[in-house]
Amino acid sequence: MSNRSLPGLPARAGIGLKARHYREILQQTPDLGWLEVHPENYMGAGGPPHHYLGLIRRDYPLSLHGVGLSLGSDAPADAGHLQRLKALVARYQPAQVSEHLAWASHGGVFLNDLLPLPLTRETLDIACSNIQRVQDALGRQILLENPSTYLRFSDDEYPEEVFLVELACRSGCGLLVDVNNVYVSACNHGLDPAAYLAAIPATLVGEIHLAGHSVEDIDGQTLRIDDHGDRVADAVWSLYEGFIQRVGSRPTLIEWDTRVPALQTLLAEAARAQRLLDRSEAERHATV
Amino acid sequence: MRLSELQGTFRDFLLGADAPTALTSRVVDAGIPVANRLAVYRNNVNHALIEAMAAAYPVVQRLVGEDFFRAVARDYARAYPPTRGTLIGYGEGFPAYLENLPAAARLPYLADVARLERAWLAAYHAPDADPLEAGELAALPPEMLPKLQLRLHPSAQLLETRHPVREIWAVNRQPGPVPALRLGDRPEYHLIIRPRLEVQVRELPAGGHGFLQALATGVDLTGAFEAALAVTAELDLQTQLHRHLVGGTFAGWCGPPQQGDSPP
Numbered sequence: 001m002s003n004r005s006l007p008g009l010p011a012r013a014g015i016g017l018k019a020r021h022y023r024e025i026l027q028q029t030p031d032l033g034w035l036e037v038h039p040e041n042y043m044g045a046g047g048p049p050h051h052y053l054g055l056i057r058r059d060y061p062l063s064l065h066g067v068g069l070s071l072g073s074d075a076p077a078d079a080g081h082l083q084r085l086k087a088l089v090a091r092y093q094p095a096q097v098s099e100h101l102a103w104a105s106h107g108g109v110f111l112n113d114l115l116p117l118p119l120t121r122e123t124l125d126i127a128c129s130n131i132q133r134v135q136d137a138l139g140r141q142i143l144l145e146n147p148s149t150y151l152r153f154s155d156d157e158y159p160e161e162v163f164l165v166e167l168a169c170r171s172g173c174g175l176l177v178d179v180n181n182v183y184v185s186a187c188n189h190g191l192d193p194a195a196y197l198a199a200i201p202a203t204l205v206g207e208i209h210l211a212g213h214s215v216e217d218i219d220g221q222t223l224r225i226d227d228h229g230d231r232v233a234d235a236v237w238s239l240y241e242g243f244i245q246r247v248g249s250r251p252t253l254i255e256w257d258t259r260v261p262a263l264q265t266l267l268a269e270a271a272r273a274q275r276l277l278d279r280s281e282a283e284r285h286a287t288v
Numbered sequence: 289m290r291l292s293e294l295q296g297t298f299r300d301f302l303l304g305a306d307a308p309t310a311l312t313s314r315v316v317d318a319g320i321p322v323a324n325r326l327a328v329y330r331n332n333v334n335h336a337l338i339e340a341m342a343a344a345y346p347v348v349q350r351l352v353g354e355d356f357f358r359a360v361a362r363d364y365a366r367a368y369p370p371t372r373g374t375l376i377g378y379g380e381g382f383p384a385y386l387e388n389l390p391a392a393a394r395l396p397y398l399a400d401v402a403r404l405e406r407a408w409l410a411a412y413h414a415p416d417a418d419p420l421e422a423g424e425l426a427a428l429p430p431e432m433l434p435k436l437q438l439r440l441h442p443s444a445q446l447l448e449t450r451h452p453v454r455e456i457w458a459v460n461r462q463p464g465p466v467p468a469l470r471l472g473d474r475p476e477y478h479l480i481i482r483p484r485l486e487v488q489v490r491e492l493p494a495g496g497h498g499f500l501q502a503l504a505t506g507v508d509l510t511g512a513f514e515a516a517l518a519v520t521a522e523l524d525l526q527t528q529l530h531r532h533l534v535g536g537t538f539a540g541w542c543g544p545p546q547q548g549d550s551p552p
Contacts, residue, residue, distance in 0.1 A: 041376070043374040044377075044413030045413060045414055045442075046413065046415045046416035047412045047482065048412070051416075051485060068373030069373065070373065072291075074290070074291045074292035075292070080372065103295055105373065106295040106298075106299045109303075109370070109371065110369070111333050112333065112336045112337060112340070112370060113329060113333045116329075117291075118291065118314070123291055150328040150329065151322070151326065151329075153316065154313075189316075218324045218327075221320045221324065223320060223324070225328065
């Protein structure tokens with residue numbers, strides 16, 4: 001079965017759309033499979049963000065990748081936030097909607113970060129009902145992304161990859177596999193990123209993310225920080241290559257959110273991902 | 289500790305509280321001290337909220353310098369963290385916060401500059417609407433005009449500042465050296481508006497501000513003219529109205545019910 005028949009985004013490389021690239025993308029319409037934005041940046045009523053996104057949306061399929069729903073909070077998603085997301089889905093008809101396995105809000109305070117969850121049965125139940133509520137409200141499946149983490153809880157009952165697969169099977173969501181996050185978290189916890197990726201069933205994978213990270217020395221110890229501020233690391237590229245050889249071509253995003261470079265740099269990273277997708281597709285067909 | 293309790297403790301830590309044992313004892317060390325692992329999250333939250341404030345208040349940051357701004361923005365974010373899942377509109381209370389900040393007292397106009405930046409952002413993200421064409425009013429029967437209600441463009445922000453800050457704001461928005469400014473000590477009236485894509489900051493005479501304020505509350509043209517003249521007698525209302533029509537200040541009008549009109 002060709003993966004191109006899966007609903008959603010084309011199984012090609014895309015980039016995160018940044019405001020500073022609006023005009024260039026409109027003028028040059030670079031050869032990209034799709035574009036992704038954070039819906040939170042388009043939750044104003046009007047103005048230039050909507051103007052440009054509306055124009056660009058005519059040329060490219062769109063993915064809405066949320067950071068504000070806080071699916072891991074022990075409370076239902078904020079009704080106002082969900083309503084704003086729903087309005088964006090209706091307005092821009094995205095090919096894909098995704099969020100994170102994380103929490104960001106508690107007690108009416110939004111912390112604007114993807115915060116770590118204890119991977120317990122309690123969390124599984126909570127996240128599952130939150131995801132189902134969102135999917136019901138939007139009337140569509142969403143994808144859930146593995147976050148970068150800098151700590152783990154001692155009462156974890158599941159490895160993260162097992163937790164995610166279980167959550168996807170129970171809630172009906174798909175998975176967005178961020179290979180950079182897998183690598184960053186594995187390094188920070190002394191785990192094996194390849195083993196993590198091997199545990200993800202191909203059928204659940206709807207999208208892949210690639211990004212750069214930074215390596216910080218903290219009191220003589222190395223921590224990798226997912227800052228989306230650099231080129232994709234070589235180790236992440238090779239994990240990605242192995243992953244798509246197994247699961248097949250998937251829509252693949254180059255994310256770059258801090259120290260955003262010139263559009264050409266983003267396009268070059270996307271072209272590299274596209275070459276790997278093309279090669280993997282050719283090899284898979286050759287071996288069938 | 290249940291999930292909600294853990295998240296409450298974690299949130300308080302991110303906003304500046306010490307990490308209690310109930311939190312630290314639950315985190316795996318695995319070669320890197322727990323305190324350092326937790327600190328990554330606190331730094332990330334601090335950084336993101338400070339960056340959001342810096343993006344919303346670039347001129348305030350330039351006036352006070354980056355170090356001072358980041359310290360004040362961090363304190364503000366800890367005291368008034370975001371309450372919505374988007375940072376659009378975050379930092380609304382910052383002008384009032386600056387007003388009452390002893391460390392900023394040497395810059396008495398700072399809170400006014402912040403108000404102007406806040407109004408600029410509000411206009412930027414406001415609902416879109418086509419401005420009313422001047423020709424549309426010209427085509428109306430003249431006898432309708434006195435009772436006409438002009439609707440302000442949805443992006444229009446009316447602002448009165450105690451200090452003259454428009455020029456301070458304008459020269460500090462551009463990179464490069466800032467010329468010496470001669471500023472009096474007088475209030476200033478502003479219309480911040482985005483008729484189409486570009487936000488504009490226009491100075492208004494005091495009466496012109498009163499005129500638009502009256503229109504914004506749904507008063508008709510006659511009433512708005514009266515309100516303006518109550519503020520100042522030295523106002524050329526014809527010129528004011530003409531400028532606003534050409535400048536896209538209005539988004540529509542409704543007239544008095546016409547004789548013989550049937551109710552909708």
